Amino acid sequence: xxxxxxxxxxxxxxxxxxxxxxxxxxxxxxxxxxxxxxxxxxxxxxxxxxxxxxxxxxxxxxxxxxxxxxxxxxxxxxxxxxxxxxxxxxxxxxxxxxxxxxxxxxxxxxxxxxxxxxxxxxxxxxxxxxxxxxxxxxxxxxxxxxxxxxxxxxxxxxxxxxxxxxxxxxxxxxxxxxxxxxxxxxxxxx
Numbered sequence: 001x002x003x004x005x006x007x008x009x010x011x012x013x014x015x016x017x018x019x020x021x022x023x024x025x026x027x028x029x030x031x032x033x034x035x036x037x038x039x040x041x042x043x044x045x046x047x048x049x050x051x052x053x054x055x056x057x058x059x060x061x062x063x064x065x066x067x068x069x070x071x072x073x074x075x076x077x078x079x080x081x082x083x084x085x086x087x088x089x090x091x092x093x094x095x096x097x098x099x100x101x102x103x104x105x106x107x108x109x110x111x112x113x114x115x116x117x118x119x120x121x122x123x124x125x126x127x128x129x130x131x132x133x134x135x136x137x138x139x140x141x142x143x144x145x146x147x148x149x150x151x152x153x154x155x156x157x158x159x160x161x162x163x164x165x166x167x168x169x170x171x172x173x174x175x176x177x178x179x180x181x182x183x184x185x186x187x188x189x190x
Contacts, residue, residue: 041182044115045175051108052101052171059165067176068145078127079142080187085123086143087177087184090150092116094170099162 074080096113153170160166 041178041185044112044181045178047108047112047115048171048174048178050105051112052104052167052174054168059168067173067180068149074142074184074187077188080184081123081126083142083146084181084184084188085120085127086146087181088116088120088123090146091174091177092120094150094153095174097157097162099157101164101167103164104167 074083092113095109095116100109153173156169157166
């Protein structure tokens with residue numbers, strides 16, 4: 001006997017229930033972030049300021065990479081979470097570099113990296129593991145733009161021999177990232 005051409009109502013109902021359960025589980029998985037969402041970026045900014053004061057000598061600011069503001073135009077909570085996660089991953093990698101300036105406070109740096117790691121871990125728990133969020137062109141391009149931006153930061157550091165002034169640019173860019181993370185976390189909680 002040939003299989004029916006249309007799905008059985010029971011199968012369609014079961015599929016709809018499964019998809020609804022997955023969406024609810026994802027929303028509940030991120031629910032615990034809401035209290036931290038309000039304080040994470042500002043706590044991180046304070047730690048960044050404690051970790052990386054302005055350099056001892058004045059810097060003549062060269063043309064540093066500029067954060068691509070187009071990354072912030074999203075109204076989708078999971079897309080905002082994915083963008084925030086990618087930014088956090090790159091910030092963690094950059095700020096955990098062994099070539100950071102010696103005048104940066106080691107304990108504040110440790111606290112900031114710990115804060116980044118915890119929030120990064122929390123965000124990873126919220127996002128779908130199978131990457132279904134990024135099957136379209138838009139979000140994937142956003143993540144590529146983030147990677148390109150941080151690659152430019154790494155190139156900038158390398159070009160300027162990881163000098164204190166180059167790291168000061170990175171500090172300013174990290175500050176901008178935390179300010180943008182504040183907006184992304186607000187979108188995530190919508």
